[in-house]
Amino acid sequence: MDQEKHTEHYYTCLSLMQQKFDRCKREDRFLAESVEEFTVWKKRVRDLLTELTGQRNMIPCEALPVDEGEEKTKDGILRKKFRIQTEPGVYMPCYLLIPEDKKLNKTNKKPLTFLALPGHLGGGKESVAGKRDRPDIVKAIEQFHYDYxxxxxxxxxxxxxPDCRGFGERREEALWGEEEEKYLNGTCYNLSHMAEALGETVIGMLSWDISRLVDFIEQQGIYDMEQLGCIGFSGGGMQTLWSAAQDDRIKRCVISGYMYGYRDSLLELNGNCNCNYVPHxxxxxxxxxxxxxxxPRQVVIQSCRKDHLNGRRGLTNVYEQVDTMxxxxxxxxxxxxxxxxxxxxGHCWHEEALLPILNEDCNQG
Ligand SMILES: [Zn+2]
Incomplete structure (x- = not known):
């Protein structure tokens, strides 16, 4: 039986919020007309992002790395597990994938190294590192090509x-458990509630942690830092964007499924995950x-034509942002x-994203 209709009108806020968005001058946007102006702008905007994301509240600490075992996959990849501390008492578990036949930087002979960052709905690092020992992870890998x-x-x-905060082994208590809807999902909602009232943000936490992982990689002294890469899809693309924007040690990156204008994709599509939103x-x-x-570091932006996250104007909303870049x-x-x-x-990683940056090895190595 049909429900009796009780609501004749819906009085929403969206239209006014869009007008307010349009009224903002975005005075810190990219307008530089020379490398010198760019350099000044970059310093100012990085300071601004540190402020807006609440990273000034973050507490530096020792990494205190702990090895947690290793296994060999059927393809001969050594999959080591370890964790580091990124803030006092905050731990980042991470897989390190080491191939038998390692590609090396031709000059310094050190292994060419990438960070591969997780997005939503993949159980954090599990799908990215190709841990196919649960059916839900296999499904996520097949749906989004998540094992990049x-x-x-x-x-x-x-x-x-790595696991980012809120995912995999870093889920807050709200999603502890082995059921698929808990295992694959993340607790960005809970993190943002804790963070924002303390002047922090989820993306501030995530990009802080990535820089701490880069610190750790750099301190080992055995990995090639000259071409250090970072890749990610969706929420992993978001982390790659922010981490590369804030940390020059990332020399090349792939941002897949995460480049579009905020008005269409995060204001109008306001059901997106909390981790996307930064006050002001x-x-x-x-x-x-x-x-x-x-x-001018190497970057690949990958966009899918039917990705709903591009917003109602589709790729037009993407091209406008890529044009700024x-x-x-x-x-x-x-x-x-x-x-x-x-x-x-639709919203999916495609391995073609890697071709433009991997082809550069021979030029730079
Ligand atoms: Zn999220």
Missing amino acids: GYQLALQGYTVFC LFEHLDMGDIGALIA KKAYRLFGREDFLFHDIQEG
Whole structure:
């Protein structure tokens, strides 16, 4: 039987919020017309992001690495597990994938190394590192091609696959448990509730942790830092974008399924996960401005034509942001270091994203 209709009108806030978005001048957006202006802008915007994300509240600490065992996969990849401390009492578990036949930097002979960061609905590092020992992880790998860390290792790269806060072994208590809906999901909602009232944000925590993992990799002294790469899809793309924007030690990166204008994709599509939202960010910057901070390092942006997260204008909402990034690369005469890979279909990682940056090995090594 049909429910009796009780609501004749819905009085929503969206239209006014869009007007407020449009009224913002975004005075910190990318407008530089020379490398010198870019350098000044980059410093100012990085300070701004440190402030907005609450990273000034983060507490430096010793990494205190702990080994947690290793196994050999059927493809001959050594999958080591370890954890480091990223803030006092906050631990980041991580897989390290070491191929038998490692690709090396031709000059320093150190292993070419990538970070592969997890997005939502993949059980954190498990799917990225190709741990196919649960049916729900296998399903996530097949749906989103989530095992991009493992795929890179199969090509000879050394790959770090960390859990980000709220996922995998780092779920808050709300999602402890082995059931699929708990195991695959993350607790960004709970983290953001704790964080924002303390002046912090989820993305601030995530990109802080990635930089601590880069500290750890650098301190080992055995990995190639000259071409250190970072890749990620969806929420992993978000982490890659912010980490590369804030940390110059990331020399090349792939951001898949995460480049679009905030108005359509995060204001109008306001059901997105809490980890996307940073208080006051829309007043200062759009996503392409954050991407512009990566110039002139190598970057691949991968977008799928039917990805619903692009918003109702589809790729138009993507091109506008990529164009902002292109202007930054043009200042350096390095437009060839920004590659926009368009794929068909919906929200999904496609391995073609890797081709433009992996092909550069021979030029740089
Ligand atoms: Zn999230």
